[in-house]
Structures are given as structure tokens and as C-alpha cells.
Amino acid sequence: AQSVTQLGSHVSVSEGALFLLRCNYSSSVPPYLFWYVQYPNQGLQLLLKYTSAATLVKGINGFEAEFKKSETSFHLTKPSAHMSDAAEYFCAVSDRAGSARQLTFGSGTQLTVLP
Amino acid sequence: SAVISQKPSRDICQRGTSLTIQCQVDSQVTMMFWYRQQPGQSLTLIATANQGSEATYESGFVIDKFPISRPNLTFSTLTVSNMSPEDSSIYLCSVSVTGSNEQFFGPGTRLTVL
Numbered sequence: 001a002q003s004v005t006q007l008g009s010h011v012s013v014s015e016g017a018l019f020l021l022r023c024n025y026s027s028s029v030p031p032y033l034f035w036y037v038q039y040p041n042q043g044l045q046l047l048l049k050y051t052s053a054a055t056l057v058k059g060i061n062g063f064e065a066e067f068k069k070s071e072t073s074f075h076l077t078k079p080s081a082h083m084s085d086a087a088e089y090f091c092a093v094s095d096r097a098g099s100a101r102q103l104t105f106g107s108g109t110q111l112t113v114l115p
Numbered sequence: 116s117a118v119i120s121q122k123p124s125r126d127i128c129q130r131g132t133s134l135t136i137q138c139q140v141d142s143q144v145t146m147m148f149w150y151r152q153q154p155g156q157s158l159t160l161i162a163t164a165n166q167g168s169e170a171t172y173e174s175g176f177v178i179d180k181f182p183i184s185r186p187n188l189t190f191s192t193l194t195v196s197n198m199s200p201e202d203s204s205i206y207l208c209s210v211s212v213t214g215s216n217e218q219f220f221g222p223g224t225r226l227t228v229l
Contacts, residue, residue: 032217034217036220041225042222042223043119043121043220043221043222043223044158044209044220045220046217049217090157090158103160103218105157106157107157108157
């Protein structure tokens with residue numbers, strides 16, 4: 001069984017500031033971890049993924065996430081927020097031994113970027 | 116990656132009617148999935164669409180309510196039957212390729228049931 005917890009359903013950040021979105025997972029086996037972004041009225045876009053290589057993962061548009069096994073976390077960060085980053089962000093976990101069907105999503109974090 | 120299109124992009128329907136949503140992928144993929152995203156909620160997997168056989172439904176979802184077809188490796192449909200306002204959601208199609216745990220998502224279909 002696996003699950004994902006995203007702390008903070010809403011996060012606000014000032015334009016140009018660093019922000020961090022939290023994700024903690026629970027998995028009985030080594031996981032794959034993903035961050036997706038959903039812009040208004042659109043589908044989900046993959047930002048980055050952890051699949052057991054480097055623990056610090058770099059994604060598109062300056063996003064990064066660090067896999068910390070001891071903390072069972074995979075928090076998403078970006079050093080400088082842009083207005084275009086305003087969106088909903090979903091963390092997801094997959095059982096490495098299973099198929100893509102085993103993808104489990106967190107409840108999402110809505111990011112607001114303040115001018 | 117894969118490019119996924121869905122039709123319609125949105126619709127407003129009357130209670131008791133049915134709507135069929137189409138999902139088209141630009142390449143042959145191994146797995147196709149249908150998700151529901153209720154207002155303000157995360158994604159919930161409805162079913163895995165299997166080519167040439169019955170879909171695999173998740174707990175809480177049944178074929179009579181959400182019949183699914185997948186006639187080939189690039190196309191699938193989801194029907195929302197006998198709709199009620201509680202079916203108002205975004206319905207998303209996603210795909211995965213062989214050996215990958217990664218899913219690519221379509222733009223979604225925004226359904227409102229009056």
C-alpha cells in the first residue's frame with residue numbers, strides 16, 4: 001500500500017521569492033515519485049520524477065525536488081517564483097515493482113503568487 | 116512522451132442523460148487510464164482501459180455507470196451514464212508506455228450536470 005500527504009492545501013508566495021511545497025509518502029517498497037502541475041482548465045503536466053538515480057532531481061522551468069528516504073519526503077522547490085507558477089501542484093507515488101496503474105496522488109497544493 | 120487529445124473539452128448535460136468522452140493518443144501506448152477529478156479534489160482512478168477486453172475498474176466504480184471501450188492502442192472512450200449533478204467533474208485520460216511508471220495526461224473534459 002502506498003499513500004501521499006501534501007501538507008498545505010494553499011500556499012502563497014511573493015513573486016521572486018523561493019517557495020517549497022511539501023510531500024511525504026508512505027510506501028512498503030522503494031518508490032518512484034512524481035510532481036505534476038495543473039494550470040487552470042488544463043490537464044496535468046509532469047514537472048519532475050525520482051526513479052532511484054540522484055536524490056536531487058531537476059525538472060522543467062527551474063523546479064527541483066529532493067528525495068529524502070529518512071524523512072520519507074519529496075518536497076518541491078523553486079528558487080524564484082513567477083506569476084506563471086500559479087497553479088495546482090500534485091505529488092504522486094508509484095510502486096516501483098508495479099505498473100503505472102499504481103500511481104497514487106496527493107490531495108494537491110494550490111499555489112498563489114503575489115505581485 | 117505522448118500527445119493526448121480529449122473530446123469534448125467541456126460539456127453541460129442534463130440529469131439522466133449520458134456523455135461519451137473520447138481520448139486519442141498520437142502513438143501506440145501500453146496502458147490507458149481514466150481519472151475523475153471532482154471539484155477541488157485530487158485525481159481518483161476510475162479504471163484501466165484494456166485493448167480488446169473489459170476495462171479493469173477500481174473500487175467504487177462499475178461498468179454500468181462508466182462503460183469504457185478501447186478498440187485499439189491509440190483510442191479509448193469513457194461514457195458517463197445516467198448522469199446526476201454528483202457526476203460533475205473533470206474527467207482525464209492518461210497513458211503510459213511499456214516499462215514506465217510515468218503517466219502522461221490529456222487536457223481533461225470538464226463536465227457539468229444540471
